[in-house]
Amino acid sequence: MNELLVLGLSHKTAPVAVRERLSVTQTQLERMLADLHASPDVNEAAILSTCNRTEVYLVVGDPVEAEGELLRSIAKSSRIRPTELANLVYAPRNCDAARHLYRVTSGLDSMVLGEYEVQGQVKRAYETALHRGTTGPMLNRLFKAALRTGKRVRTETTLSERRTSVASVAVDLAAERVGHLEDRKVMIIGAGETAELTAQAFAAQGVRTLFVSNRHADRARALAERFGGRVGALTDLAEQLEEADVVISSTGSPHPVLEAEELATVMAARPDRPLVLIDIAVPRDIDPECGRLPGVTLYDIDDLQAVVAQNLADRGSEAQIAEEIVEQEIHAFARWMGQMEITPTIVDLRTRATDIVEAVLAENEGRWESASAADVARMERAARTVVQRLLHEPTVRLKQARDRDDAHGQVEVLRELFALDEPDHASAPADAPRTQIPCPHAMAPADPVPDNLRALAVRRAAGS
Incomplete structure (x- = not known):
């Protein structure tokens, strides 16, 4: 008999230093899907990879064997000992696996309760697997039902209202650290979906931002026009950093875009002016050593947890309604x-x-x-x-x-x-x-x- 199996880790089980080692690009993800589906023991496969989680969804005949084999494969590719990795992953099966995806899609398992971007990420993960031909009747049914569940939670509860994204929480953290943002010079490194959400949150507080991106220059210009900001290039990053008070980075780069040595030179040119860096990318954009420099305060995505605590307390009753919706759909x-x-x-x-x-x-x-x-x-x-x-x-x-x-x-x-x-x-x-x-x-x-x-x-x- 075939069974549904999920093997994954998230911000709840692994720190960002581990999650970034399992993060994959779109090309790598598609190659992994093909390799998984080529296995005689795997009938269907899909992969969900975001800044806060990496999860593999499989339909297999022997879940015990499949779990062990996949764990060994991930450990080898990420260069993490299997015993260490085993303590960080979760592997629900069948209805528990379905319930997990429903909760993820509904924003109930997110760092920010009610986060709405995750539904788009689940949809893209499903579309990628569908396009690669690695899904079948079970995963097709599962992902469609999960997306329907997420939509019900958004429309039947108020979980998606107010601050409901990692980007918006990052902006709240910046305001908490530097005070009113209107008089501050703010820089966003990146031009993707998270950068857009960050810009929206800054604009809501009356901030005009500087967008820095080489890879998506046209999109950066479009964002600058939309939110009344300016555009810069990564090649001029050091010069632009001399003027910034707050930097939020969210690129898709597999390597750091800001090294400690480069930032040390920048800080020497701006004595007595502190700099707040918030890195919400996975893999991380900013070298962790930057946080050791005088005058620099560095936060990564895991540091947002404290800011999120109040969000959880405020939304308890709505979360319960959402959980009931999930159970109805699991039914x-x-x-x-x-x-x-x-x-x-x-x-x-x-x-x-x-x-x-x-x-x-x-x-x-x-x-x-x-x-x-x-x-x-x-x-x-x-x-x-x-x-x-x-x-x-x-x-x-x-x-x-x-x-x-x-x-x-x-x-x-x-x-x-x-x-x-x-x-x-x-x-x-x-x-x-x-x-x-x-x-x-x-x-x-x-x-x-x-x-x-x-x-x-x-x-x-x-x-x-």
Whole structure:
């Protein structure tokens, strides 16, 4: 049976010094997807990589083996000992894995509770895997449902209101450290989505910013025009730093864009003027040694945790509503998986019974010397009839369970009791998507699966 597995780490389990070693570029991510999907043990794969998390979503036949193999592979590529890495990663399965992605997409697992950028990041991760052909029926269903859950949380709660991004929290931190920002000279290094969010937060406080970027100069100019700022180049970074009071950096560079030696020269040219640096990039843009220089205060993304604490306290009730929405959606996912299992389970159960009958008849062939051919035929028919009648009620009850919330539980128990997942007993095609989903009781009912999706799931499960 196939199972859903997530292997990942985030700001909750690993410091930025570790997360940046696992951060991947888009090209690296696509190569990893191809390598994962090429593995005979992996049926589907997707990767979510952001500044605060790196997570691999897999559909596999043996989650224990897959988890160990992936852990070894990540440890090797990041040059982290497997034993050290094992203490930092989480590996939920099945409904717990689905719940994790739903919470991530809803902003419930973010550093800033209710962060809305993460939904776009999940969507891009799914689109990348879809484009590379590494998803299948399970991950397609999972990611679409997660995105729907995130949308419900945004529209049905107020979690996404006010300061709901790492960038906005960084601006709050800057204001806390230097006072009113209107009279300060502020620099943003980078021109991506995070830089835009940072500029929005600064503009809300009446700040005109300097955008510094070489790689996306056109976008930097567009941001400058939109927010009334100016544009500079990384080649002139030292000169521009001499004027800055606050710098927030968020590029996608794999290497630091500001080294301690360069900054030391800058600070020597501006004595008695402190400088606040806030590095929210992963991998980090600013050499950590910069924070040791006189007059320099450096914060990285992990230092924002203290600022976030109040955010958590203010949004507790809304978070509870969001958690209930997540449980409603998990309820629907579990029911869908249970429906996916019913037809192949019925096929396996009846095939198992037929195999037993045939084996018993074969074992006793030749022991009925005094019986006529008609007698033997009657005994064979009787044996098959007993099996059919014995399995009639379980078959009916399984079919009736299609629209019930505990379908997955009934399937799991039946497959366990009759050992239907042992190689000699399972008869459905090897590529039939069977998934064991041990889910806790859902908190509220969810909409039923549309008939056309149910029919498609049943056909795929039956191998037709």
